Amino acid sequence: MADEPSNGELGRLIQAMRTDMREDMDQLNRRLDKVVPLDVYTIEKNGLSERVTALETQRKEDSERLVATRRWMIATVITVVVAVLPYLASIVKGASA
Template sequence: GEIARRFEDRLTDVRDDIQQLGARIDGKVSQEVYDQRHEALASRVTTLETLREKDTERIVATRRWLIASV
């Protein structure tokens, strides 16, 4: 009686733990998805850096033109 009850309690605890772990795993993204998101973000950053450099070059060229025209 007592041993069977304790065993059943432990089995219930283990099942609950497995369900909790399953719920936590379901909330995580796979490494593949993470890598794809990281690559996309890195690509966006590179694009923004390139655009910033072009804007800087254009501003410098405009300043030079303004100074030369005075």
């Protein structure tokens, strides 16, 4: 019977265990407060996915617009050169005559 704890010792051990459990639960609650809820995560993920899709679409449209602009500029330069070339040729012939 000498190895068995007294009632006072048992009470202190139980109180210490309760204190440890409370501290552990408080730590767990603090960590859980930092966790993002699944529905919020899903909404944010879907929003990001939509933004990326919109940006990819915009990028594709911009590159197509850039190609069209380059083609227009090249066609304009060629048209101007073709229109001005005969005029320049006549000036050069007139100056050499």
